[in-house]
Amino acid sequence: MSDSHWPLWEVFTQGAQGEPFEHAGSLHATDAEHALQNARDVYARRGEAVNLWVVPSTAITASAPSDAGPFFDPGNDKAYRHPQFYKVPRGVKVF
Amino acid sequence: MEPTPNAPADETALNAAFEAKIAAGDSIEPKDWMPERYRKQLTRMMSQHAHSEIVGMLPEGNWITRAPSLRRKMSLIAKVQDEAGHGLYIYCGTETLGVDRFDLYNQLLDGSAKYSSIFNYPTLSWADMGVIGWLVDGAAIVNQTVLAKTSYGPYARAMVRICKEENFHKRQGYEICATLAAGTPAQREMLQDAVNRFWWPALMMFGPSDKDSPNSAELLRWRVKRKTNDELRQRFVNLTVPQAQAIGITLPDPDLRYNEATKNWDFGEIDWAEFFEVIKGNGPCNKERLAARNKAHDDGRWVREAATAYAEKQAKKRQTEAA
Numbered sequence A: 001m002s003d004s005h006w007p008l009w010e011v012f013t014q015g016a017q018g019e020p021f022e023h024a025g026s027l028h029a030t031d032a033e034h035a036l037q038n039a040r041d042v043y044a045r046r047g048e049a050v051n052l053w054v055v056p057s058t059a060i061t062a063s064a065p066s067d068a069g070p071f072f073d074p075g076n077d078k079a080y081r082h083p084q085f086y087k088v089p090r091g092v093k094v095f
Numbered sequence B: 001m002e003p004t005p006n007a008p009a010d011e012t013a014l015n016a017a018f019e020a021k022i023a024a025g026d027s028i029e030p031k032d033w034m035p036e037r038y039r040k041q042l043t044r045m046m047s048q049h050a051h052s053e054i055v056g057m058l059p060e061g062n063w064i065t066r067a068p069s070l071r072r073k074m075s076l077i078a079k080v081q082d083e084a085g086h087g088l089y090i091y092c093g094t095e096t097l098g099v100d101r102f103d104l105y106n107q108l109l110d111g112s113a114k115y116s117s118i119f120n121y122p123t124l125s126w127a128d129m130g131v132i133g134w135l136v137d138g139a140a141i142v143n144q145t146v147l148a149k150t151s152y153g154p155y156a157r158a159m160v161r162i163c164k165e166e167n168f169h170k171r172q173g174y175e176i177c178a179t180l181a182a183g184t185p186a187q188r189e190m191l192q193d194a195v196n197r198f199w200w201p202a203l204m205m206f207g208p209s210d211k212d213s214p215n216s217a218e219l220l221r222w223r224v225k226r227k228t229n230d231e232l233r234q235r236f237v238n239l240t241v242p243q244a245q246a247i248g249i250t251l252p253d254p255d256l257r258y259n260e261a262t263k264n265w266d267f268g269e270i271d272w273a274e275f276f277e278v279i280k281g282n283g284p285c286n287k288e289r290l291a292a293r294n295k296a297h298d299d300g301r302w303v304r305e306a307a308t309a310y311a312e313k314q315a316k317k318r319q320t321e322a323a
């Protein structure tokens, strides 16, 4: 591990208590603790985060854009999973 | 060259899918197929942009110890730290194209990388800190606001993050200018001198005129660029003239006048010979900047080595504890 080839970490920030974590970017650091400190300095200089996650980039498995179609198909052709699919008598407020 | 079987047909289909995405205004993401030339152009643009953020720390870092008050000093430190952050956001974006940050650093350190010509001008007075924030960050904002809609996703997202921070840079600069403009005759004179020196280099930041910008058409078609260099330059001039008038500062261009027909501020001819000289490495501070960057890198070596040694020691400790 030379001084410039530190492992890559993905940084996730939570903007406020109760909100989901969002990918902010990546950085290089020697270990998790170092990555956390760097993430604070790089991605949270203005109170952008109340919590941080750092994850080794190699630990992330991503879906492949080339099979995005077939991979997500099962979710796309099921209109009955949406409320608009269902008819309601005229004039009735359901929500 | 031996033709690879199937490659041309595959490539045509992939290219069609890529072009369709661009046409639909979708963002291109790191794992998407992209033409080699698109990857190359983005790597070039993004690495130059990242280098500019890093080198951009030097002219201002130069004045931190001489800031006239604690308030100004705090602002300047925070701004310079932001620029380091901007460099990191964009280096991280560039790595998603498959280049190694280590190689990019080395290109900057050995002088083979390009960066914005503006940072090769000297910062001679405190007023330069105001004028850099106002004009240089102001020009950067015009450029980056449009880049936030660029077709390459990681670049666009880095720009969104950066744009949020740039407004502070511009306002702290303009506040310095407005303060000096309302000050003593000597302060006004110092400010006017700084504006005189930085105005034209700031206009050059948008790059060569459209007729001398061979890459522009392709970059616009790929939606990497969303506006031409000249369009952005004009937008910057239109924004800046009223700001200069508001503090009673003269922009050093006798041809500057409002055009009722186009609703633009027309401006004089830019000295492109000077621009290309600075790009070639013959600007007033090219050598100094490179030397300062190398010194900073060398001076930081022990910190990087210490961090590496500490991490290795911790890893060993965890191993023995686990055993």
Ligand SMILES: [Fe+2]
Binding pocket: B053, B082, B083, B086, B140, B162
């Ligand atoms: Fe910046």
Ligand SMILES: [Fe+2]
Binding pocket: B083, B137, B140, B166, B169
């Ligand atoms: Fe800035």
